[in-house]
Amino acid sequence: MTRSHCVRFFMTLSVLLTVAFAVLGGCGTKTETPEEYQARITSGNLTDWEVEHGIGPIKADVEIWPLDNAMAAAGKELFVKKCATCHYLDMRKTGPPLRDITKRRSAMYIMNQVLNAEIMGKYHPEGKKMVAQYAQFMTIQGITEENARQLYDFLRSEVNNPAVPEKDQPGFGVPPPPPQTTPAN
Numbered sequence: 683m684t685r686s687h688c689v690r691f692f693m694t695l696s697v698l699l700t701v702a703f704a705v706l707g708g709c710g711t712k713t714e715t716p717e718e719y720q721a722r723i724t725s726g727n728l729t730d731w732e733v734e735h736g737i738g739p740i741k742a743d744v745e746i747w748p749l750d751n752a753m754a755a756a757g758k759e760l761f762v763k764k765c766a767t768c769h770y771l772d773m774r775k776t777g778p779p780l781r782d783i784t785k786r787r788s789a790m791y792i793m794n795q796v797l798n799a800e801i802m803g804k805y806h807p808e809g810k811k812m813v814a815q816y817a818q819f820m821t822i823q824g825i826t827e828e829n830a831r832q833l834y835d836f837l838r839s840e841v842n843n844p845a846v847p848e849k850d851q852p853g854f855g856v857p858p859p860p861p862q863t864t865p866a867n
C-alpha cells in the first residue's frame with residue numbers, strides 16, 4: 683500500500699466507525715412513539731420485562747413499600763365493591779381465586795392486570811392463557827393507580843391467611859356489576 687492509499691484507508695475506516703457508533707448509540711437511546719409502542723404490543727413482540735410484569739401503565743420496576751394496613755383496608759372495600767362480583771379468594775368464580783396471587787405474580791403484573799385488564803387478556807401471553815382458561819375477559823373500569831396499590835396491599839395482607847368457606851369470602855353475595863355500557867377497548 684502506498685502512503686496515500688494508507689491515509690485514505692484509515693480515513694474511510696474512521697468515517698465508517700463513526701457512523702457505526704452513531705447508529706448503535708442511537709439504538710440504545712431511541713424512545714418509542716406511542717404508535718410504535720401500540721404496534722409492538724399488538725404484534726405480541728413483548729420485552730422480557732413485559733412478559734414478567736405485564737403491559738399497561740406500569741412500565742418499570744416499582745419499589746415495593748411496606749404493607750400498609752390502612753391501604754389494605756381501603757383495598758378490601760374496593761375488592762368487595764369492584765372485584766368480588768367475579769373473584770373469591772379461595773374458589774373459582776367468574777375469574778380465578780386470588781388468595782395466592784401475590785406469590786404467583788409480581789406487584790407490577792397485578793397492577794397492570796387491574797389497570798389494563800382487557801389489553802392484558804388480548805396481548806399478554808399469560809393473560810391470553812387465563813382468558814382461554816376462564817373463557818372470558820376481565821372487564822373493569824374506574825381503577826386508579828392508587829386503587830391498584832390499595833388492592834395489592836389487601837391481597838398481600840390475605841396471602842398467608844387460611845382458606846375460608848364460600849359464605850365467608852369477602853364480598854360474598856354482592857350483586858353482579860351493572861351491564862357494560864361502554865364498548866370494550
Ligand code: HEC
Pocket residue numbers: 761764765766767768769776777778780783786787792795796799802803808809812813816818819820821822825833859
Ligand atoms: C367481570 C368480571 C371480573 C371483574 C369485575 C374482575 N375480574 Fe379479575 N379476572 C376475571 C377473569 C375472567 C380473569 C381471567 C381472565 C384474564 O386474566 O383476563 C381475571 C383475572 C384476574 C387476575 C389475573 C390472575 C392470574 O392468575 O394471572 C387478577 C390479578 C385479577 N383478575 C384481579 C382482579 C381485581 C383485583 C379486580 C377488582 C379490581 C378484578 N380482578 C375484577 C374477571 C373479573
